[in-house]
Amino acid sequence: MLLAGRKGQTLTAAEKAQARAVSLRRIGALFIGHRGHLALVVAVIVLSSVISMASPFLLREVIDVALPQSDLRLLVLLVAGMVGVAAATSALGVVQTWIATTVGQRVMHRLRTDVFAHLQRQSVAFFTRTRTGEVQSRITNDIGGMQQVVTTTATSVAANLTTVVATVVAMAALSWQLALVSLVALPPAVYWTRRVARMRQAITAQRQRELADLNVIIDEGLSISGVQLAKTMGASGALTERFAASSSRLIDLELRSELAGRWRMASMNIVFAIIPAVIYLAAGLPGTFGAMSIGTLVAFTGLQASLFRPLMSLLDVGVTLVASLALFQRIFEYLDLPVDIQEPATPVRLPEVRGHLRFEDVTFAYGDGATAALAGVSLDVPAGTSLALVGETGSGKSTIAALIARLHDPTSGRVCIDGVDIRDLALDDLAAIVGVVSQETYLLHTTIRENLRYAKPDATDTEIERAARAAQIHDLIDALPDGYDTMVGSRGHRFSGGEKQRIAIARTLLRDPRILVLDEATSALDNETERAVQRAFDTLSAGRTTITIAHRLSTVRNADQIAVIDHGRILESGTHDTLLEAAGHYATLAR
Known part of the structure; x- marks a missing residue:
């Protein structure tokens, strides 16, 4: 039985379990034919992250060595190195985006085509019991909603994860004590992110069902036959009210999706903003005072700031991925539909058709x-x-x-x-x-x-x-x-x-x-x-x-x-x- 059509209802426990049952391995299988390109993207990402980690060390040398010693030659070389790092990472970013987007769009094309071809193989009985707008919604709204996940999630995870790892290694190299202070906020961030992801997954499933209902109303109300029926039955007003009610519910679901967990994530941002102050405090404590140069402290705080950006992005990607499981579940549900009218395994060829x-x-x-x-x-x-x-x-x-x-x-x-x-x-x-x-x-x-x-x-x-x-x-x-x-x-x-x-x-x-x-x-x-x-x-x-x-x-x-x-x-x-x-x-x- 299709999930669409129950306006305003929340997911049942069985539906939540079914949505969670969507295997990440099955999602990953969509990319199997593009492993070479994905490996190249990962290599580009790693190279870009490693190169970008040179910047804080160059900055430390500028502050601790080149400026105090008025060494103009060293200063020029260090600045040139910083500019070169920025140029190299930008160029690698363009290459990464081009390859990743190409792979993502090809996966989307294959997925759309597979769903359309599979539905073409369904019997007339399937289309008799299924609303046309529901079918259209799955191919357009659901697959369209998956596009960002398919085209950017894999590379975003790789890029942010590589950046986080490289940044933590660089922070530990500068000061392992301050690195520990910087990472105290990580466990609660992961916990709250998982909570928010579950909330958005449920809301996403509701939103897609409501979009399907809206598509059905459009298909039934704005076709030639539907318009003629509404006019001759005097039902235009009621149809408009039905559309407005569905659209209103959709607004509510969109707001809930966007605001789900925002207060929790905002609290985490406040915690992340406090950490630099804690680092300055820790650097001035008797045990560490004088043991750290100004350049090291500046470089470390710069790394700390650059750590939280990819870390938050990584957590947001996790939220998006879990929420999108509802979309994948709806698409895989169609791909898993049994075909009633099967092609024969070994078709018989009639050399001459007589028509008996x-x-x-x-x-x-x-x-x-x-x-x-x-x-x-x-x-x-x-x-x-x-x-x-x-x-x-x-x-x-x-x-x-x-x-x-x-x-x-x-x-x-x-x-x-x-x-x-x-x-x-x-x-x-x-x-x-x-x-x-x-x-x-x-x-x-x-x-x-x-x-x-x-x-x-x-x-x-x-x-x-x-x-x-x-x-x-x-x-x-x-x-x-x-x-x-x-x-x-x-x-x-x-x-x-x-x-x-x-x-x-x-x-x-x-x-x-x-x-x-x-x-x-x-x-x-x-x-x-x-x-x-x-x-x-x-x-x-x-x-x-x-x-x-x-x-x-x-x-x-x-x-x-x-x-x-x-x-x-x-x-x-x-x-x-x-x-x-x-x-x-x-x-x-x-x-």
């Missing part, structure tokens, strides 16, 4: 425990013939069409093409064999030409025009000012239902499938256009196996065989004339 379709005692139910939508269906459609499926709404006709295209797999029995179970065919091969024109037409928000090329990217303009003529839509397209380059608008709402359906028919015909499934394909056409398209189908069906689903019996009376479906079972089958003579269910429908 068979249903062999097929039973199918939408989910475990659900009533069977089909029960013991057997059909035999020889290659090049036509089958019409008729029956009341909800009788199982569209389910049969979905099984032919393998949008679902049978619960039992099998569907075969030329004697081969379609589960043994590669999904791309099956898509090339079976073409579907459904009752619900979906057009992309692009030109007519690109909508048609979606079915066959390498189609020539001549092939596109031929398919459009066959679907009785060419003349209308040709009469438009921009012709085939006309934008269809969001979901094709620029065109009428019949025009959209004819464009969809042309798109399917462009692929020239051996098996053609027409699921109420002419339902949105007027009688005259329907007759024209039907004549085109009659011509194109020659040598092609055609399965037609229709409520209007006038469109199926010439089929080679007609099967009457009722509650998932075949009541009777035969030709139009034989079924009328039988005076059964078909005859009742005809009357």
Whole structure:
């Protein structure tokens, strides 16, 4: 069950445990292919940190030696060395950022692509039960929220950790006693940082679920269909209030995320600010007074200041990383989704597709425990013939069409093409064999030409025009000012239902499938256009196996065989004339 959709609720104990269960090893595995580049980044970071540690020692020599002795030559060399250290560390920083950002962006690209590709492999059932806005939110908001962690966290940890280690070593070399004084604040800092990290992790999970809800509202409320529904139902005000409430909750979560533990961290900053004063005090105590030069003290306090910056950054990175585990958990949850419609391990290749379709005692139910939508269906459609499926709404006709295209797999029995179970065919091969024109037409928000090329990217303009003529839509397209380059608008709402359906028919015909499934394909056409398209189908069906689903019996009376479906079972089958003579269910429908 997806985590989204529970507005304003906190994480349960189980959810917190699940978020913590995200393995850092699995996150690290994202970078396995970039180990060489990461090693180079670490080498650059170490080199930069080692070089930067020369600055306090150069400063000590300036104060203790060059200035008191008025040694101009030594002073120039020391100053030149300090400038050189700054230039070298800056240049190395640019190189480090370039390599690290490149690696991070490639990891993000791979992660986005993997999630998108995995979701493409999910069955229709997944998208039926999952909100579109939720899916979009995971790919955009969740992966976008991970970007900083993926692109900068690893290098930030390496850079700050190296700097901290190098700084502690340099401080110990200058004065091990003062180094101990400087590090007394480290244990409480680590403790409070862990507390803050846990707080932000829980808030981050809530925030991402709220972002998903917001995405759902946007997707449902600002699509063409959603806007039309809201206007005709007078629901615009309520929808705006729902959006405002979700946005308000998001503001609260963002504030809580930013302010989580701020007082604790502010207290640590105060402690860190006090430590230099303690160092000055310790340097003046009788046990150490006079034993330390002014240059050493200045160099040490400079190191101490440079220690706390990377130390606090390191602790902040820890907070960010732990908080981001909620994002990784949501993404890995999608990557771990089982694939219902699997590619066969060793696909069967059909050297020549004839299009002989068979249903062999097929039973199918939408989910475990659900009533069977089909029960013991057997059909035999020889290659090049036509089958019409008729029956009341909800009788199982569209389910049969979905099984032919393998949008679902049978619960039992099998569907075969030329004697081969379609589960043994590669999904791309099956898509090339079976073409579907459904009752619900979906057009992309692009030109007519690109909508048609979606079915066959390498189609020539001549092939596109031929398919459009066959679907009785060419003349209308040709009469438009921009012709085939006309934008269809969001979901094709620029065109009428019949025009959209004819464009969809042309798109399917462009692929020239051996098996053609027409699921109420002419339902949105007027009688005259329907007759024209039907004549085109009659011509194109020659040598092609055609399965037609229709409520209007006038469109199926010439089929080679007609099967009457009722509650998932075949009541009777035969030709139009034989079924009328039988005076059964078909005859009742005809009357």
